Amino acid sequence: MNPLRLFHKSFDHGVHPAHLKEQTCDLPMQRVPFVKEYLMPLGQNLGAPSKSIVQIGQRVRKGELIAEAAAFVSTTLHSPVTGTIKEIGDFRNFDGNFVPAIKIEADIYATQQSDAGNPIEWQSLSIDEFIQEVQNAGIVGMGGAAFPTHVKFAIPEGKKIRYLLINGAECEPYLTNDHRLMIERPEDLLMGAEIVRQKLGAEETVIGVEKNKPEAIAALRQHIKPGDPVRLVPLHVKYPQGAEKMIIKTIFNREVPAGQLPRDVEVNVNNVSTVVAIADYFERGRPLIERIVTVSGPGITYPANLIVPLGTPVRELLRFCGGLTDATQEVIMGGPMMGRPIATLDSPITKGSSGILAFTAAETxxxxxxxCISCGRCVEACPYFLNPARLARLSRARLFDEMVNYNVMDCVECGCCTFACPSAIPIVQLIRTGKDDLRTRKETPA
Ligand code: SF4
Ligand code: SF4
Incomplete structure (x- = not known):
């Protein structure tokens, strides 16, 4: 790989939606009060769902293991509160589907302070022991993908990681949870990054932050000491720069070919929240039991950046933020480009929930x-060099198998094509329909 260059261009294609971050970017993180019940879905990560190890009626302490990893590509769950296991069964998830989950009733008399955990002597761990500890901590990619982080750290024989890339792009409009974390916890971010850099044997940590977060850039700069193997790279603002392959292209000018991974170009990418979670575990013995969530959008009375115990119902966050305005039409989980509508406000915050946005008729x-007027704008917008117009046409004709010939599975559903289309064709929704059909038929034996 060429030596790192500060590549001031960007990845090819993409779009420039309005940032819309001003509602929350200056609001410090605040902790939500504890509520009565918490719901922990067993499948909060990509890969195999976790396996419950608790019984109904069992008392659990905050931070105690309640579900173990069911496979290597799987992770653990810990109780977000001190309380009692109330139910284990199927509950409705944010997308309306029933999923297996553990319901915990919080103990109203407990202090809900975490037991002081013990720091872990990470310097002496072998790479395999380190990977095992990251899995024990239940850490996943917190930018939204929720891919188990320990799996990313398992570098096959013969490959090496030269750069640890910390992804602070946060390119989705409205979301500012990573922004606030960089401003308020820069030392923890740098500590988590240094732990990972040393364990992976990378030469340098590179932190990419979009230039619409000047306070975050300043906060990190202030804490990077001369001689630290850390480089901060301000990035032009563009969507979807937070996608791994895009931020690698922007910073290193390297393409990660379809079907390959960042490690194939000697890079390991982690979101800022994920790296702070690593610092929390190794420095304080605290597994992943809470996350920062941006609650924003024109339908929210008092937007906020909240520190939320996992499993907290969305309804409680909205209540804490003064409720929804009468004009609210839709609540979505995640950012406006890749997020999904929430089917029930009783669904919980999970490890991948970066934002809750409430939209009025103007946005929905x-x-x-x-x-289609064959203008080609969707093709120009697609950062994965697909032909979205053709994929949408095939989906509409229900020629799903033919979509495979046009690499439909490379589509990451970023929504750039829909955003760019002057004919308002719901391209990404049509593509999603095709992908869902292909996946379902693959999983269901004939
Ligand atoms: S949603 Fe898929 S097809 Fe559309 S721009 Fe993104 S990657 Fe390309
Ligand atoms: S942007 Fe819309 S109108 Fe233009 S080619 Fe693509 S689908 Fe057709």
Missing amino acids: SRRKEYP
Whole structure:
């Protein structure tokens, strides 16, 4: 790989949606009060769901293991509160589907302070022991993908990691949870990064932050000492720069070919929240039991950046933020480009929940759809060099198998094509339909 260059261009294609971060970017993180019940879905990560190890009626302490990893590509769950296991069964998730989960009733008399955990002597751990500890901590990619982090650290024989890339792009409009974490916990971020850098044997840590977060850039700069193997790279603002392959292209000018991973170009990428979670575990013995969530959008009375115990119902966050305005039409989980509508406000915050956004008719009303005029704007917008117009046409004709010939599975559902389309064709939704059909048929034996 070429030596690192500060590549002031960007990845190819992509779009420039309005940032819309001003509602929350200056709001310090605040802790939500504890509530009565918490719901911990067993499948909070990509890969195999965790396996419950608790019984109904069992008392659990905050931070205690309640579900273990079911496979290597799986992770653990810990109780977000001190309380009692109330139910184990199927509950409705944010997308409306029933998923297995553990319901915990919080103990109203408990202090809900975490037991002081013991720091872990990470310097002396072998790489395999380190990977095992990251799995024990239940840490996943917290930018939204929720891929188990320990799996990313398992570098196959013959490969090496030269750069640890910390992803502080936070390119989705509205979301500012990573922004606030960089401002308020820069030392922990740098500590977590240094732990990972040393354990992976990387030469340097590179932190990429979009230039619309000047306070975050300043806070990190202030804490990087001369001689530290850390480089901070301010990035032009562009969506979807937070996608791993895009931020690698921007910073290193390297393409990660379809079907390959960042490690194939000697890079390991982690989101800022994930790296802070690593510092929390190794420096304080605290597993992943809470996360920062941005609650924003025109339908929220008092937008906020909240420190939320996992399992807290969305309804409680909205209540804490003064509730929804009467004009609210839709609540979504995640950012406006890749997020999904929430089917029930009783669904819980999980490890991948970066934001809860409430939209009014102005943001949700569907533009009138017109026929495709073959303008090519969707093709120009697609950062994965797909032909979204063709994929949408095939999906509409239910020619799902043919979509495979046009690399539909490389689509990351970033929504750039839909954003760019002057005919208001719901391209990404059509592509999603095709992908869902292909996946379902693959999983269901004929
Ligand atoms: S949603 Fe898929 S097809 Fe559309 S721009 Fe993103 S990657 Fe390309
Ligand atoms: S942007 Fe819309 S109108 Fe233009 S080619 Fe793509 S689908 Fe057709």
